[in-house]
Each structure stands twice: as structure tokens, then as C-alpha cells.
Amino acid sequence: MSVIQNVVGRVAVLRGGKYSVEVDVITSDGFGRFAAPIEENPTLHIAEARRAVSEVDEIIGPELIGFDSVEQELIDSYLWEIDGTDDLSHIGANTALAVSVAVAKASANSKAIPLYSYIGGTFTTELPVPILRFASDESFDYYMVVRDLLEITDVVDAVSKVLEAADSITLETLSKASEKVGDELGLEVSLGIGMKMPMGTEEVLALVEDNNVAYIKPLGEEELFLELIAGTHGVFVDGEYLFRTKNILDRRYYNALSIKPINLGTLTDLYNLVNDAKAERITPILSESTYESADEALPHIALGLKCPAIILDWTSIEKINELNRIAEDLGERGRIITFEG
Structure with a gap:
């Protein structure tokens, strides 16, 4: 057993100067730490982060002492029970995620195995393809997709060379x-x-057809998604907007879904959504949040949950480097997942 002996919260500074909560979980033979990312939220000032720390130190921590850290589903379920709402609005999704991931990291540490092996098991050997967000203009965020890469660094090379070759940031x-x-x-x-803004269906279809686009995250009504699925071939149509605004999880509308862990709450909730997407034959893509820490857990979670791809900002060098380390750790056992639409 790896019994939880203490749970400690503190304020963490994220990319962009935002604040969140970081949690340490100390067990009888292991240790885990995770700082929760956040999405854009102008109300999340340092006072909110300090309130989350108080929740961890005064309410959540004492309740979890004595649990075996390997009981991930039980602990995650108990976090919902402690919260007492149907959307984690009391303790906050960021607090629940920080505790949940820290528990998993402590349990992996107690077993002296990588987090990806702890989450996914012995046969977790397929590396997710990194999709790097590297530029933006007033109409689009731009991502780099290399679907036949041999090494993780291939996509970094592609971003660098594209930025050198392009004399402006436009789709064309x-x-x-x-x-x-x-x-x-x-x-x-x-x-x-x-x-980043709604466009007409014909205009969007023309943009995809006329340009070298392999992945699109649309913004609009169901009809746009249906037309994109019907009118494109080999293109990933990301349904994040429909799922987030209308709770639609349906292969007829999209064939990929970017999933930000912070929008779910706990590792168990994330695991369940990834499996629900796979059941619908939708490709789950784990995604960074708007504001992240330098924590290296996200690549491990993507690998452990067998997500074929992971969206990172190309400045997130700590996570890109961790993917490289994981590839080195796996050696000949590891391979990069074939990423086809």
C-alpha cells in the first residue's frame, strides 16, 4: 500500500503571469506534485488561487489522509463528493485536477515506474503525434501537423523552417x-x-481545399461541421466547439476532439471522455490549456490514455523535451502513432 500521509497546497505561477494551485501528495513511499493549468478567466486572480490552497489544506487534504493512492477512481469520486455540486463549482476543476494528477504521480513514484506506464499499463508504447500551435492572426490560430514524422523533433524543425520561409503570417x-x-x-x-471568428460554410470549405490544411478546429453551427466532414478527405475536423457548447459527441459531425483536462476535473473524468470519444470512432487529442505550468505530466497522460495526438504550444519546450525523453525511455519498444484522418 502507498498510504496518503499528507496533502499540501500552494500558489503556483503559470505561463502568462496567471495564478493557480499546486498540490503535493505525500504517501508512505511516494511523492507527487502537480500545478493545475487554467483557461482564460479574468476572475482568477491570486485571491482565488489562495482560496484553492485553503480548500486543499483545510478540507480536501484531511479527507484524503489514509487513502491508498492506487485507488484513483475512488479518490476522484470522493473529490466530487467533497465538492457536492454537479460541475465542481465549489472546490474548482483546477483544484480537483491538481489533486487527482498529484495522487497518480505519487502512486507511480511509489512503484518506481513512469507516469505513462502507471496510467496505461505495460503495453503503453505508442507516442502521440505533437501538433504545435506556432502562430496566429486575426482569423486563425495556426498549427503544425507532421503526420509521418520519424522523431518528435521533426515537427519542431518544420515549425522553424516554415517561419523562416514565410514572409508574413497568413493562411496562404x-x-x-x-x-x-x-x-x-x-x-x-x-x-x-x-x-477565431465565424465564416460561411463555402468559404471555409474553399480555404481547406485550396490550402495545405490537414486539421481544422471550426467555429459555428452543426451544419458547418456536417459539410466539412462530407466535403473533405483525410482532414481532421475538431469538434471541441460543438462538444463544449452543445455537448455533441457524434462522429457524424466531427472525427477529432481536442480535450483539455482542466475542462473535465479529474483523471477519471478525462479517462472516461477519451474512451467515450474512441467509442464514437472520434480521435481524442489531448490539449494544453491557455495557461500552463512547466509540469511535464501532460505527455505522460496522453501516452497513458493512448491519445494519437497532443496539442502543445511550440514554446512549451519542457513538454516537447519530455516527449523526447519518453521516446528514449521506450527505445525500440516505442513508436509514433500513425495519425490519419
Whole structure:
């Protein structure tokens, strides 16, 4: 047994100067730490982070002392019970996630195995393809997609070369640059686009058809998603907007779903959604939140849950480097998942 002996909260500073809660879980033979990311939330000032720390130190921590840290589902269920609401509005999803992941890391530490092995088991050997968010303009966020990469660093090389080759940040210039760089590297280099404003269906279809786009995160009504699925081939249509606004989880509307752990609450909730997506034949893509810490857990979680891809900001070097370390750790057992739409 790896019995929880103490749970400690503190304020953590995230990328962008935002604040969140970091949690330490100390067991009889292990230790885990995780700082929860947050999405854009102007009300989440340091006072809110300090309130979350108080929740951890005064309410959650004392309740969890004595649990065996391997009982992840039981502990995650108990966090919901402690909260007492149907949306974690009392203790907060960021607090629940910080505790949940710290518990998993403590249990993995007690067994002296990597977090990805603890989550996914012995045969967890398929590395997620990194999709790097690398630029934006007023219309789109831009992502780099390399679907036949041999090494994690291939996508970093592609981003660097595309930015060098493009004389401006527009869809057309980045598309041409990505095709040129793909030829230079001998790889299938494509763009991903995340819509930042609504557009007409025909316009969106034309943009995808006329440019080197392999992944799109649309913004609009169900009809747009249906037309994109019907009118494109080999393109990942990300249904995050429909799932978030209308709770639609349906392969007829989209074939991929980017999932930010902070929007779920606990590791168990994340595990359940990933499996629900797979049951619908929708590709689950684990995604960074808007504001993240330097914690290296996300690649481990993506690998452990067998997500074929992971969305990272290309400045998130700690997570990119961790993917490299995991690849080295797996050695010949490891392979990069084939990422096909």
C-alpha cells in the first residue's frame, strides 16, 4: 500500500503571469506534485488561487489522509463528493485536477515506474503525434501537423523552417511555406487552423481545399461541421466547439476532439471522455490549456490514455523535451502513432 500521509497546497505561477494551485501528495513511499493549468478567466486572480490552497489544506487534504493512492477512481469520486455540486463549482476543476494528477504521480513514484506506464499499463508504447500551435492572426490560430514524422523533433524543425520561409503570417503564405518545407524535409508537413471568428460554410470549405490544411478546429453551427466532414478527405475536423457548447459527441459531425483536462476535473473524468470519444470512432487529442505550468505530466497522460495526438504550444519546450525523453525511455519498444484522418 502507498498510504496518503499528507496533502499540501500552494500558489503556483503559470505561463502568462496567471495564478493557480499546486498540490503535493505525500504517501508512505511516494511523492507527487502537480500545478493545475487554467483557461482564460479574468476572475482568477491570486485571491482565488489562495482560496484553492485553503480548500486543499483545510478540507480536501484531511479527507484524503489514509487513502491508498492506487485507488484513483475512488479518490476522484470522493473529490466530487467533497465538492457536492454537479460541475465542481465549489472546490474548482483546477483544484480537483491538481489533486487527482498529484495522487497518480505519487502512486507511480511509489512503484518506481513512469507516469505513462502507471496510467496505461505495460503495453503503453505508442507516442502521440505533437501538433504545435506556432502562430496566429486575426482569423486563425495556426498549427503544425507532421503526420509521418520519424522523431518528435521533426515537427519542431518544420515549425522553424516554415517561419523562416514565410514572409508574413497568413493562411496562404504559411500554406505555401509548409508545402516547400515538406519537400525539403521529405515529410508530410501540413497546417492546422483554429477559427477565431465565424465564416460561411463555402468559404471555409474553399480555404481547406485550396490550402495545405490537414486539421481544422471550426467555429459555428452543426451544419458547418456536417459539410466539412462530407466535403473533405483525410482532414481532421475538431469538434471541441460543438462538444463544449452543445455537448455533441457524434462522429457524424466531427472525427477529432481536442480535450483539455482542466475542462473535465479529474483523471477519471478525462479517462472516461477519451474512451467515450474512441467509442464514437472520434480521435481524442489531448490539449494544453491557455495557461500552463512547466509540469511535464501532460505527455505522460496522453501516452497513458493512448491519445494519437497532443496539442502543445511550440514554446512549451519542457513538454516537447519530455516527449523526447519518453521516446528514449521506450527505445525500440516505442513508436509514433500513425495519425490519419
